[in-house]
Amino acid sequence: MTAVEQVQNVLLKVEKVTIRFGGLTAVSNLDLQIGGNELVGLIGPNGAGKTTVFNLITGVYQPAEGEILFDGRSVVGSKPYRITARGIARTFQNIRLFSSLTVFDNVRTVFHLHLRGDIRHALWRGRAFHDEEESIAGRVMELLEIFHLEKLRDAPAKSLSYGDQRRLEIVRALAAQPKLLLLDEPAAGMNANEKTDLMRLIQFIKDRFKISVLLVEHDMQVVMGICERIVVLDYGVKIAEGKPDEVRRDPKVIQAYLGD
């Protein structure tokens, strides 16, 4: 196991986390750290527990043992929507857009996180309400424009092409103004060109919004291409960690993928 580099200003700290489902230990004694403005990849063969790690970080599952700290405070026991409010947003392995809403509304919905008004304002429809809705509409369009989705703003989300849907899901996550973005296999089902665009997109997001990204991905080209650091999981256990080159040559990693 290569030496774990000291992570600068730790944003997310997963400490000795274990979770079991019935008789199966999905994740075992996992240590994982992500610093500010880092692009980290999480890879491993199928069933290694990668999505489970996402679900643990976002509060969908609770760890049986261990601790998860975000920005210094524990997220364990918090409901997913609270964790999102604290600055972690995600996309899903199988795209989960709000299918009956438009592209615009998919992003707009997330802005309710930043609403200063509440249900009373929506009912009263006073000055404050209209001003805030105006401001939100502006910010939604800004985001859509950055990612070239503004022309599709009124299209129902389910009518978008696969690639556009994936992009929309990422934009929607960004609307939450996260400090940490979790991407679950964003390159799935993409061709070579789309993957190159995706790589550029993720890099762009990291640079432009100054956030950290934790990427789960099967496509080695994508992972090796953009990740600064890679963590390798196999059967729920971390078997390697380090820079792309180090990990690529690690015999344990090679064996896990080629397997017996």
Place this chain on the structure above:
Amino acid sequence: MRFRHAKLVLLAALGLSLLVSLAADRIDPYVLFVLYNIGIYIILAVSLNLINGYTGQFSLGHAGFMAVGGYTAAVITNQFGALNPFASGVLFFGALLAGGLLAAVVGLLVGLPTLRLKGDYLAIVTLGFGEIIRVIFQNMDLVGGARGLSVMHGYTNFFWTYGMVAVTVYVVLTLVHSTYGRGFIAVRDDEIAAEAMGINTTKYKVTAFVVGAFFAGIAGGLYAHSTQFLTPGGFNFMQSIAIVVMVILGGMGNTPGVILAAILLTLLPEGLRWVAGVEHLPGIAKMHPLGWIGDTRMIIYSLLLIVLMLTRPQGLFTWRRKIAEAAP
């Protein structure tokens, strides 16, 4: 949809209903009765649409909330009624409100335990709650139990009915068409994603139940003071299903469609009676050989449901393929 002039439209609607109300003695009482029914069912359907249509919580117990509102308002006016016209107006408003609030509390009690349930289970449990409420009223001497409750004052009039219709539609539409309100639809479309995007799904579901129940309670109060006789049997799950049919026919999450459906389905028995040539006076139906028309209403409803689901599950009145409107 920003509805910039929503409040003005609401005020105009209230003013209009007041005007019609004042001229009400020029209208045939039976026509008025039907109009009240239409208004009451619009409120029921639109409020159910918030729970079922927009938030995707398939509730089959809406009649229970109606019962709570109806009985509460009736008991209050029976107790404190027979005052001068102005005071009785205030009393009626208070009674309706009390009915609505109590129904809202019941909505909270029903909504909370059902949160973890989905689809079929949710439907059956809400049906169960509706039945439990009915059974409770059936055993409650205060409201006459199975024998029924006579409502002494027929306070319902055009103003109250359509004023409440306006308020209900206003609340549901303004609620849903706001950034806050998009959350309801998000919960319906994908609860897990909604939760991941920072939406407190519990709060939204409960809010939908509470608001929906409140207006169902108001409708119940209006119903009580229109028919002037309540029986627990009138709030059974057939009643709930009648309202559900309106929501499905209109298109889940399509308020204008649901309003149209409510109007149509309330007029259906009247239309059938007209076709059969039966004279329609409240409480007196001249039996024509085609007196079976009333019984076939449910057969038609049920066939309608089946055919609708097989051919056009999105509802009859969903013209646009997408359900949610885009913001301006």
Place this chain on the structure above:
Amino acid sequence: MIEFLQQLINGLALGSILALIAIGYTMVYGILRFINFAHGDIFMLGAFSGFYLAPKIAAFLPTPSVGAGLVVMGISMAICAVIGVIIERLAYRPLRRSPKLTMLITAIGVSLFLEYTGQFVFGAAPKKFPDLIPVYPLTHIGGLNINSNQVVVFGVTLLLLLALRFVTLKTKIGTAMRALSFNPEAAALMGINTDVVISFTFALGSALAAAAGILYAVSYPAIDPLMGILPGLKAFVAAVLGGIGNLPGAALGGIIIGVTETLVSGYISSTYRDAIAFGVLILILLIKPSGLMGKKEVEKV
């Protein structure tokens, strides 16, 4: 003590009937993940089939007699099996790929249709079910009233359940049913004709519901077109109690609900009788939604 035994026996009889209906719900849910709202109305149709058949059979067989009872029950079961298959074919099969909600609403529609058409055709007023089988009082010891009806109900139910067990465990189609309940796609890939198996499941469930209808009508001879609503709902609760999708669970659930309802009705209050099943339902769904014998289904995120 005698009182308790009496209620217990009544409860077991009621519970047996509920068990038969509950099994139909659970079988259909097991393979289609769908609650057939109209199932309770098949129970009603079974009773009415018996009602119209009995006089016709009386022309050939002495009535009341065991023979007459068996023949009537058999034919009613067959009739309802066919009805069940027709309903599935016309109303449910086209919607198999649709969202669950659509199927639920359709099922509600079918249920209402059966009930109200029943009222139209049979008339809404209750009818007296003919004396089909001979009733022998069995004991009167110290006020304990058992007659042969209760024994018959319990016994016939037991036989039917055993027959069902044989079918599901030992026959090819029964095994196919079980395969479908575990994994529909894999079952189809293994060459199982899912349409046939599903039709068979509906036929089986409907036949059992019909049997329940006859047994019920023999014990409580007043029948009417809306009689299936409450037993249907209670049987559904029984299926959930036992663990939806689990056959022995459904039977167990039926017995528990039947006994509980009779005991509570006898000792606490009979006016809240109908609400008890719903109360149980809410409790189970809050405490252990997978039921007594069911397994948890975890949703993959």
